[in-house]
Amino acid sequence: MPAESRPAYPAWRAALSDTAPVGFGLVPLGLAFGVLMVQSGFAWWWTPVFSFLVYAGSLEFLMIGLVLAVTPLATIALTTFLVNFRHVFYALSFPLHVVHGPLRRLYAMYALTDETYAVVATRAPGALTGARILWIQALCQAYWVGGGILGALVGTLLPDVPGLDFALTALFTVLAIDAFRAQRDVPAPLLAVGCAIVAQLVAPGQMLVIAMTGFVALLVGRYLLTEAQHA
Template sequence: MNSDLSFRTGLKDTLPTVFGYIGIGLAFGIVSRAASMDVWIALLLSLITYSGAAQFVIVSMVAAQSPLISIVLSVFMLSARMLLTSMTVAPYYKDESMGKNIALGTLLTDETFALSMSKLNYTDHKLSYPWLTAANLFAYSAWAAAAVAGNLIGSLIPDPEKFGLDYALVAMFIGLLYLQMIGDRSMKFSFQVGLVLVALVLTYVGMIFIPGSLLVLVVTIVTCLIGMGVRRHASTNV
């Protein structure tokens, strides 16, 4: 990763994360086939919903014949965290038109958000519309293509877990987190490790009391507040 913010560099920077999209996209396609969904339904879900976790929830709830309102609310709560990620990225595009901001926000994912935060460490905290557009479109296309491929070959892979496809997304996030931590020069590495441990503990404890659809959002907010509080306290005492 370097300081270039061109469209071409956006494609290049996104390439390593695409393998995670392919793994999870294939797994979703296989699951959708197991739930008797046609390939065009899997494609539409990938293009319109465009959320791995939400799409798995939709498939399972449709298979269980859950009410439509329950499916909609579950997907909304599961994806509510994207409000935070979008608000974090938005200030870097305050000079762009509303249309461009809507386009970027519509296709923003956890992965392209993490990639953007890592890119800031190399660009003097700047982002460009061409760079993020390239990242979003590359990820979007790879996800949809993988979902279609998974659905088509679903009958040949009845148990995707034994191939480790269900772990691809987790592995990709671990890699993105590590790159962000070693690239961020504004915070000590030990401080970042401490926040990761706090998030893990909060997640473990929160699983007892908080519904899974809300857990990620709550842990994210609480960990951010803790990190901000610690940094403010440290700067005040300097």
């Protein structure tokens, strides 16, 4: 437990270096969101309101169009359910048990985004303290909300450079490699690629939900076929 054995090293500084790569993806994406909000006719301060209440990147982009069309609340609830359904799987490998105190646990669950899951769950089990996890989550939210406010205020003045959204692809690629290094399990990423491609071809609109459900189902099947017999 390297983090536990160095109590003098403050959790926020460790979290700052943990989240630096994610910040490089989140800030530009937040900027883009803020610009889009203002261009869609919202006052700048709606950007942090969206980011604190919705707090799920891809859904926030979707919500701009949905609320401008005055979509019924039931449809918004269903869309949220489908777009964010993948988060039900994150509980399997997110170490909430090291976070103590009801308010901290509430925040840890509220702020369990793709990015914080990626940073936290790709570490070796037991490598992170509760304080460090909360700092990782608070910093990720700060990058996202800060980028959004900046985009809403000054984003329209910035030049539009196409291709910077690749930062998010590169971020998930890097995290996949780090997660692979932790386990060295070859079938898992191969199954995931297969599920992702099939889901994209069969139902592009529900790609994430179908790919992740299929991937988890295949892993459970593989466990039952190979591991359960040795129990």
